[in-house]
Amino acid sequence: MPPSKHVGNNKKKDQDLKKERRKRSRCEENDSSDGEDGGDICRHTSSPGESSRDGASGNVTTAKTLSPATVVAIVPSASANDPKLPGRVRSLGVSNGVQSPPPPSAVVFAVANALSKGAAAEAAAADKAAAKRARADALLGRLTDKLEATKDPSKRLALQAKMLRILPKCTPPQPMPAATKAAPGGMSATPSGGAPETSGGFVFKLQRTPKSAATLNLSAAAVTAGGPADEARRRLRQQRFSHAAEEGSDAAAADAVLVESGGVGTSAALEKEYLRLTSLPRASDVRPPGVLAAALRLVKAKWLQRADYAAASEQLKSIRQDLTVQHVRDALTVDVYETHGRLALEADDLAEFRRCHGVLRQLYGEGLPGNPAEFEAYGLLYTQATAAARNTLALELGRVPRELLSHPFVRHAMDVCAAARSGNYARFVALYDGAPRMSPYIMDRLLGQMRLWALQSCVAAHKPLPVPLELLAAVTGLETEEEAATLAQEQGAVVDWAARCLDTRASASKTLGPPRPPA
Secondary structure (H helix, E strand, O other): OOOOOOHHHHHHHHHHHHHHHHHHHHHHHHHHHHHHHHHOOOOOOOOOEEEEEEEOOEEEEEEHOOOHHHHHHHHHOOOOOOOOOOOHHHHHEEEEOOOOOOOOOOHHHHHHHHHHHHHHHHHHHHHOOOOOOHHHHHHOOOOOHHHHHOHHHHHHHHHHHHHHHHHHHHHOOOOOOOOOOOOOOOOOEEEEEEEEOOOOOOOOOOOOOHHHHHOOOHHHHHHHOOOOHHHHHHHHHHHHHOOHHHHHHHHHHHHHHHHHOOOOOOOOOOOOOOOOOOOOOHHHHOOOOHHHHHHHHHHHHHHOOOOOOHHHHHHHHHHHHHHHOOOOOOHHHHHHHHHHHHHHOOOOOOOHHHHHHHHHHHHOOOOOOHHHHHHHHHHHHHHOOOOOHHHHHHHHHHOOOOOHOHHHHHHHHHHHHHHHHHHHHHHHHHHHHHHOOOOOHHHHHHHHHHHHHHHHHHHHOOOOOOEEEEHHHHOOOOOOOHHHHHHHHHHHOOEEOOEEEEEHHHHOOOOOOOOOOOO
């Protein structure tokens, strides 16, 4: 019969058992010899690893057989997962279910050396940082002494900015001890020999400082004794906020006056920069009506000396703002808005004129004295001169009070609008010569179109006869013949300078008017 397959398998099992017995016997012999001589124990692992030889016993120990528990037992300051240990020592574990024996002396020395090097590196880094902080503290102290001895404001600002840059590099202040619980009777418990602590820091009121100086925001809890950095912080705080409490009390008193005295300001400045309000105004920044009347007279006097519309408009806006926040609506308010409207017409600022005109209509409606007929006439002329508002002339005319329709100013404005809408340049030029007050400044916007119509009419009516320049100047409302000739040439007409006349035959073949922009 052929041999069974189980026979070969049994032989292999017997051989494996014999090999296992030999390995166990060898390990037992090594254990007994190590117990007597104090040498190392040989551990057999499934894969070879790093090995070290002990000079005393000569036995070889595999590095993978060392366990973290053994390393911790030898080096008490280490832990099983300490990242400062060598990689091969951290990876040691238990092999074959048996705890590893103590490592050889070479491995112990390597572990101790690695730990000592890490501690030395940390100590060196700490000493280096402490040395840097000490140098920063010394520099801050010198700058503080120099700041006390300097009186020049610009140099003081430069020193303060430099100190603020050095402060983060100095020794940080020690934290304040935690507040203790309140003692019975409403008194808070304090440390022995110490002063009672406050629950919150003192909040400083920030003031406007030059742009070159950085903003320093410190609280009383962060300012403690000990170190030049803290001393510098205290001195900077005293210099910057020395008058904060007094100014704050004055401001509070001024605010109280503004509220309790019916909203009357206390400022005596005749000129003030116009700024849009972003908070409630203070009485110390608002001028009373008496001061505003003097400020208005100053604006008028300066305008007569030098017509600076930007400066005058800013001062008038500031006066209007002070009147508004104090709810002042009287003859002074009407005078301010009328003055601003007239100056805006003279400077060709129709947008500002329209705003003043709208407020004046409200003031006139409240029965305040003024010049309503004058500004109603300006409103009609503005509507006719504005291309986008020509179709609203009827609406604007309906807003004029009935009793003002017969006023000469309003009648003149209505005649100007009729002449402009019908193209009657002769009537328009006649009305332009007799325009009252500020009306010519608005009519100037219509004068160019009316003169073009007059030139076209002269060419069409007198062709082929020439038109004398003297007659052309009278028709277009100009004073000299040279001005009439210049106007005709600018509009594309032909002028005969030798005969001092307008050549209608040559001008009829051309398109008169300003050149059109390219498409």
